[in-house]
Amino acid sequence: MFVVGGEKDMLLEYTLSTGYDLTTLTYAGNKERYNLHISNATGDPQPRGIAFNNDGTEMFILGNAADEVNEYHLATAFDISTASHDSRIDITATVGTGPNDLKFSADGTKMFITNNTTTKIFVFTLTIGFDVITASLTSTEDFSAYVNAKFRGLVFNPDGTKMLVISKGSNKKVNEFRLSTGFDLTTASYVANYDITSYETDPHGVAFNNDGSTMYILGTTGDDVNEFTLPYAYSLVLPPxxxxxxxxxxxxxxxxxxxxxxxxxxxxxxxxxxxxxxxxxxxxxxxxxxxxxxxxxxxxxxxxxxxxxxxxxxxxxxxxxxxxxx
Structure with missing residues (x-):
């Protein structure tokens, strides 16, 4: 499991002896962590979101200080100690200040970025999958009609027909949307929400295990990861x-x-x-x-x-x- 440091510039690695079971989690050690700013002058000292390509050889870090996406190559898949900086794109003019999380479509030809000052999700098209240098903003989808709070973390199911987004402020919830066309936000419809205030008052990230039966919420209030069992795969509620x-x-x-x-x-x-x-x-x-x-x-x-x-x-x-x- 990988966690970015937020106000600090460290990317931390944890080992789980049983996959996706947080009770088996141990810190991989300082030798396995990666300094996203000092190690590379082009990195960002306030990392927010993290994503990998499908085989774990490319890593993407969304930064909140310089408002940019940095791409790193990993010589060994999912081994952040082997990371080297590849490229970066500035998203100040497109996303603005306050970017919080990023995710990719299954083939890497779409990149989705949230901004914690708005209910919009910014959609980029990549002419080469998982190559951020080829990214260009193609649409900005506003979800204020469904959610009266600003967005932070987001996650998709594997085929992009379900999307969960964390809202912050007084509306600390996980919001579920159904997409009739995978990874096409214009086809999104609101499904349900789940209030996480009693577990985390400053939620940031959200993720699934490999079969969608478990959801994880990362927050800064307790500096912890909360684990939730879902009633149905990748969904907060009964399927439609x-x-x-x-x-x-x-x-x-x-x-x-x-x-x-x-x-x-x-x-x-x-x-x-x-x-x-x-x-x-x-x-x-x-x-x-x-x-x-x-x-x-x-x-x-x-x-x-x-x-x-x-x-x-x-x-x-x-x-x-x-x-x-x-």
């Missing part, structure tokens, strides 16, 4: 589901009459889309309503569209992959 309860087969419906479509749902957005098909949605799809409130029922006026078999599909407006068919 929809179940169509009617029609459920065997009904005879006549054109011009009405029937009530009913369903149950868990943790989806506020609205659902309802469609019907005469061939099981193989090639025939017809819209009943593009959006209706997720209240569990919808009165449908049957169209004059004769068929011996009709199925109904209900999907989450925010994420069409969350659906069920009668």
């Amino acid at each position: 589901t929809i179940t169509v309860t009617a029609p459920n087969g065997g009904e005879t419906l006549t054109g011009g009459s009405t029937t009530t479509i009913t369903w149950t749902s868990v943790n989806i957005s506020a609205n659902v889309k309802i469609e019907y098909s005469k061939d099981g949605f193989s090639s025939d799809t017809n819209t009943i309503t593009t959006s209706t409130t997720d209240d569990g029922s919808y009165i449908w006026t049957i169209p004059n569209d004769p068929s011996s078999t009709v199925t109904v599909r209900i999907s989450d407006v925010a994420d069409a992959t969350v659906n069920d068919v009668s």
